[in-house]
Amino acid sequence: MKTLKFTLPVLAAAVLSACSMAPVYQRPDAPIATVYPAESGPAAGQIAYVTADAGWREFFQDARLRALIETALANNRDLRTAALRIEEARAQYNVVAADTLPNVAGTASGTRGRTAAATSPTGASVVGSNYQVGLSLAAFELDFFGRVRSLNEAALSQYLATEEAQRAAHISLVAEVAKAYLSERALGEQEELARRTLASRESALKLAQQRFEVGASSALDLKQNEVLAQTARVTLATLKRQRGQAQNALTLLAGRPVNALPQGLPLSSQGIVADLPAGLPSDLLGRRPDIRASEQRLKASNANIGAARAAFFPRISLTAGVGTASGELSGLFDGGTRTWSFVPQLVLPIFDAGRNRANLSIAEVRKNIAVADYEKTIQVAFREVADALVARDxxxxQIDAQARVLDAQRERLKLAEQRYQGGIASSLDVLDAQRELFSAEQSLVQAQLLRLTNAVDLYRSLGGGLKETAG
Incomplete structure (x- = not known):
């Protein structure tokens, strides 16, 4: 009968503690279209294959770029900080989770004191001792209304959000290293073009100087050649500076100076521009870590509402202890020294000047903010993919047209030189053709870089860059 009396309250407490006052979580509808813009082509909304399935080692063919990405993933300080944030969130979750279970501690204490004769019942001073050893349960809350459970769910969601944020940082780092590397490659190719152009213009300047000295050309022709040569020198110096800064940016992303890297590939041989079907917009919800992180934060806000609601109801906690006590240390474990205590406590909110109501309002507003942030994250992700798809075609x-411009400029220079040598055209036509050819060469490199970075942006926006190999 005594066992039954003890079991029934425990079972009742277990049933009540399973309750939760948090609203039932429902994922908000995605505020985006069901398909990507028509400009991106039929593959964007009809092909189920998603680029994110390809690991970054498979996507990037340049061995030098792969080595840089690998180094950055191991040494980048921002990524390292994101990983430490995960450890911090895990520890915080463990702290909150500990409140769902009783905390039992071993205790040992000893006191010794003298009672004055004036206050002693016997009229004489007394020296007394008290020694205790035992186990104690300190203020364990019976979670009848799910307050502790809601806080635990909120801490878990925050931990999961931090973990997803680290994955998003991983993807962003892969993309940033790739784009910084491609920019450095493009600047290198433009620098080489500028160096060849400068050498050609310096040769032309020497020839113009000789022609001017013998009276075969005017001072105007000489100065025009000099202007072109100095302009090429300025361009070369500018590109050297920009390339050096791009290399410094790569070193920062990599986390340490990188030496003995494999030979890099030119832009035309990178091999990352291919047909990149994007699947359906709904795929982003499961593939983008930043969207998953935002949803976890929304779940945490939802759980905090449950904790705020539970604060309106009574809070019951138990404090208990069992052990032995004796006035002499040597008799601490003798018969008849056993002690125990059981102290239940009920706290019922009566008047708090609106504190609980304000806390509930804060929790509800924060959930609404989290919903708006979640929807905005989805919209940003949709726009990133749509922009990359629209820009691809x-x-x-643009590259095809720029290549045709370059071919036309080369032919124009050839014809201008023939006409100048035949005495039909002036040197101005040749100089103008040289200047336009150099500009067309630089523009083609920029267009090639734009196509490569567009492919990287599409790969990242689809959630690619987390895996090293194909799944």
Missing amino acids: AIDE
């Missing part, structure tokens, strides 16, 4: 057309 336009960039291909």
Whole structure:
């Protein structure tokens, strides 16, 4: 009968503690279209294959770039900080989770004191001792209304959000290293073009100087050649500076100076521009870590509402202890020294000047903010993919047109030189053709870089860059 009396309250407490006052979580509808813009082509909304399935080692073919990405993943300080944030969130979750279970501690104490004769019942001073050893349960809350459980769920969601944020940082780092490397490659190719152009213009300047000295050309022709040569020198110096800064940016992303890297590939041989079907917009919800992190923060806000609601109801906690006590240390474990205590406590909110109501309002507002942040994260992700898809076809057309411009400028220079040598055209036509050819060469490199970075942006926006190999 005594066992039954003890079991029934425990079972009742277990049933009540399973309750939760948090609202039932429902994922908000994604505020985006069901398909990507029509400009991105039929593959954007009809092909189920997603680029994110390809690991970054498979996506990037340049061995030098792979080595840089690998080094950055191991040494980048921002990524290291994100990993430490995960450890911090895990520890915080463990702290909150500990409140769901009783905390039992071993205790040992000893006191010794003298009672004055004036206050002693016997009229004489007394020296007394008290020694205790035992186990104690300190203020364990019976979670009848789910307050502790809601706080535990909120801490878990925050931990999961931090973990997803670290994955998003991983993807962003892969993309940033790739784009910084491609920019450095493009600047290197432009620098080489500028160096060759400067050498050609310096030769032309020497020839113009000789022609001027013998009276075969005017001072105007000489100065025009000099202007072109000095302009090429300025361009070369500018590109050297920009390339040096791009290399410094790569070193910062990599986390340490990188030496003995494999030979890099030119932009035309990178091999990362291919057909990149994007799947359906709904795929982003499961593939983008930043979206998953935002949803976890929304779940945490939802759970905090449950904790705020539970604060309106009574809070019951138990404090208990069992052990032995004796006035002599040597008799601490003798018969008849056993002690125990059981102290239940009920705290019922009566008047708090609106504190609990304000806390509930804060929790509800924060949930609404989290919903708005979640929806905005989805919208930003959709726009990033849509922008990359829309730009892809336009960039291909731009490169094709720029290549045709370059071919036309080369032919123009050839014809201008023939006409000048035949005495039909002036040197101005040749100089103008040289200047336009150099500009067309630089523009083609920029267009090629734009196509490569567009491919990297699409790969990242689809959630690619987390895996090293294909799944």
